Amino acid sequence: MKYSQEELIPVVAKLAARYTSNESTSISYDKARQLMGAVIYCIEEYENAAAGLRDLVTEYSAVSADTAYGQGYELLIEKVKKIQQEYNLMMKEFQYYGNRCCYDTFQKGMPGFFLYYDARFHPMNHILTLDYPVLVSLEPRCGADLMEVYVRSACLEQSFLQKLPEKYIMHVLSAYSDDYPELIINLASIVLRNVLGCRIAGKSIDINGYSPVEMERLKLFISGKTREELEEQLKKYIDELMDFAYEKNEELGNYLKEDMRNFSFELQHGLNYNCFQAMLAV
Amino acid sequence: MDNEKWLVNKDDNTSLAKLNAANEYTGRFGLKLSEEDAALLLKERVNILKKQERVEFGEGILPKLIFAFCDSPYIYQDNYTDTLGRLQEIFYSYKNDTLDEIPDDELIEFMKEQFDGPCQGSVDYLEDTALEGFARKTRFGYRDNWEEDEDEI
Numbered sequence: 128m129k130y131s132q133e134e135l136i137p138v139v140a141k142l143a144a145r146y147t148s149n150e151s152t153s154i155s156y157d158k159a160r161q162l163m164g165a166v167i168y169c170i171e172e173y174e175n176a177a178a179g180l181r182d183l184v185t186e187y188s189a190v191s192a193d194t195a196y197g198q199g200y201e202l203l204i205e206k207v208k209k210i211q212q213e214y215n216l217m218m219k220e221f222q223y224y225g226n227r228c229c230y231d232t233f234q235k236g237m238p239g240f241f242l243y244y245d246a247r248f249h250p251m252n253h254i255l256t257l258d259y260p261v262l263v264s265l266e267p268r269c270g271a272d273l274m275e276v277y278v279r280s281a282c283l284e285q286s287f288l289q290k291l292p293e294k295y296i297m298h299v300l301s302a303y304s305d306d307y308p309e310l311i312i313n314l315a316s317i318v319l320r321n322v323l324g325c326r327i328a329g330k331s332i333d334i335n336g337y338s339p340v341e342m343e344r345l346k347l348f349i350s351g352k353t354r355e356e357l358e359e360q361l362k363k364y365i366d367e368l369m370d371f372a373y374e375k376n377e378e379l380g381n382y383l384k385e386d387m388r389n390f391s392f393e394l395q396h397g398l399n400y401n402c403f404q405a406m407l408a409v
Numbered sequence: 410m411d412n413e414k415w416l417v418n419k420d421d422n423t424s425l426a427k428l429n430a431a432n433e434y435t436g437r438f439g440l441k442l443s444e445e446d447a448a449l450l451l452k453e454r455v456n457i458l459k460k461q462e463r464v465e466f467g468e469g470i471l472p473k474l475i476f477a478f479c480d481s482p483y484i485y486q487d488n489y490t491d492t493l494g495r496l497q498e499i500f501y502s503y504k505n506d507t508l509d510e511i512p513d514d515e516l517i518e519f520m521k522e523q524f525d526g527p528c529q530g531s532v533d534y535l536e537d538t539a540l541e542g543f544a545r546k547t548r549f550g551y552r553d554n555w556e557e558d559e560d561e562i
Contacts, residue, residue: 132415140466150512152473153458153465153504156416163415 128170134192138166141193146248161249166196168250168270172206173199203246206271210278211241217282220289224296228311232259233281240274260313262385283382284315290372291318295332302335316386319365323390324407326364342403349398357391416464424451427472435479439486442475446490453494461501470500470513477517483530495532496520499540506544519543 142162143154154162173195190198214237223229236255243254251270261280265273288296299321300307300314325332327348328341337345349357362384369380397403428447435441442450454469474496478484484492503516511519523539524530 136415136466143466147509147512150514151504151509152467152470152513153463153501155505155509156462156464158509159416159464 128167128174130170130192130195135163135166135170138193138196139163142166142248161251164251165248166192169199169203170195171199172202176202200246203250203271206275207241207244207246210271210275213282214241214278217278217285221285222289222293224288224293224300224314225308226300226310226312226314227308228259229314232257237278244271244274246271258311260311262313262316262382280382283379284313286376287315287373287379287383288318291322291332298335313386315383316390319383319386320390320393321407322368323361323364324403326368337403337407345403346398349394354391354395357394358387361387361391424454424468424471427468428475431472431475435475438479440479440484440489441486442490442493450490450494450497454497457498457501461505463501463504470517471497473513473517474500477521478524481521481525481530483524492532495536496524499532499536502536503540503544506540507547510547 139159139162142165143159146158146162147154170192173190176199218233221233223234232255236257240254244250245252253270253273257265257273257277259281261277261284263276263280265276268276296314296318299318302321303312303317304310322332324337324345328337328345330337330341348360352360365380365383365387369376373379397407425444425447428442428450429444432441450471451469454465454471458465471493474493478492478496500516500520504511504513507516520535520540523543524532524535528534528539
């Protein structure tokens with residue numbers, strides 16, 4: 128950020144006056160930190176937008192901290208509206224496959240964000256604990272930036288799962304654990320692992336269980352490969368899957384690939400300790 | 410922001426000028442702040458704000474305290490500066506204790522009322538008894554009822 132503390136303090140002072148409705152000349156350190164955070168958050172929002180648009184760059188160099196904050200705030204409001212639109216679209220055909228964590232997070236919890244998100248005084252606070260785990264790392268994002276990634280991830284997961292038969296997904300989840308409705312787990316990850324397991328073993332996903340020959344194929348695939356090689360190979364299978372069933376959806380492919388590092392570790396572990404059943408949800 | 414020096418208020422000449430300007434009004438009550446006293450009060454303000462972990466962006470609370478308390482029968486030239494210093498300290502302390510729920514003007518109004526009333530000019534009584542109860546009630550959300558219980562204080 129190009130602005131110095133001296134330039135930011137008047138903006139914070141203005142925001143503090145607004146926060147207290149001009150009824151208090153002083154605020155606590157905690158509140159001052161929060162308001163400074165709000166100003167920085169909005170200015171960074173503006174800077175990120177400006178960095179993406181060349182014609183704004185020249186303009187940006189001459190913009191005062193106050194103007195940058197104001198414009199960043201407007202951009203933030205627009206961003207939240209877009210997130211809400213995307214969320215509303217997703218919820219039209221949202222399926223949680225009996226998993227309570229998934230239901231609670233998206234169906235019950237998420238509207239709270241749109242109701243109570245405070246873009247003016249506390250834009251860094253995304254309010255929700257977001258219990259449902261997604262495959263991408265959310266750190267170090269916060270506020271609307273984090274929610275943007277989170278909702279996008281959920282949309283991608285839904286588009287992945289909805290192409291598969293519901294009965295199959297329910298079977299895989301039950302095979303993973305009888306307690307799956309109560310577990311805090313990523314549904315797409317479990318299903319994807321099963322799909323990839325079937326691809327490696329060369330079997331159709333609608334047949335339950337692995338034959339000894341298919342299990343041998345699986346072991347052969349893993350043995351002799353380093354973890355990195357395994358990960359690369361799994362990523363290629365995801366590309367294949369995207370080409371075959373998801374209209375070459377690169378964004379979805381990249382999202383699912385985020386899980387391949389963990390999966391490659393687990394496959395090696397499965398080979399060493401002969402516990403494929405649990406990890407492939409067979 | 411890593412460097413948190415910005416949270417500490419610094420002395421500024423505008424506040425000093427405002428305090429000196431207030432002498433014109435307080436003169437009719439026989440009260441006057443010398444330039445040294447005003448500077449001392451402002452220096453104290455910086456220390457109090459730091460101690461109470463508060464940051465102030467405007468001219469500060471002193472001018473408001475001066476205008477509110479200058480007509481008190483318990484304040485005279487000899488105790489004027491000391492009382493203002495104490496009132497300033499108490500004010501910021503109770504801004505924290507009331508969880509910032511009470512606006513400045515309302516807190517000052519209550520302080521003045523108690524100072525001239527039950528406290529009879531005792532700053533210690535104001536701090537330890539009157540404001541203590543007021544802050545407790547505010548924290549418990551009985552803000553609208555404190556006036557009814559005034560007699561108990």
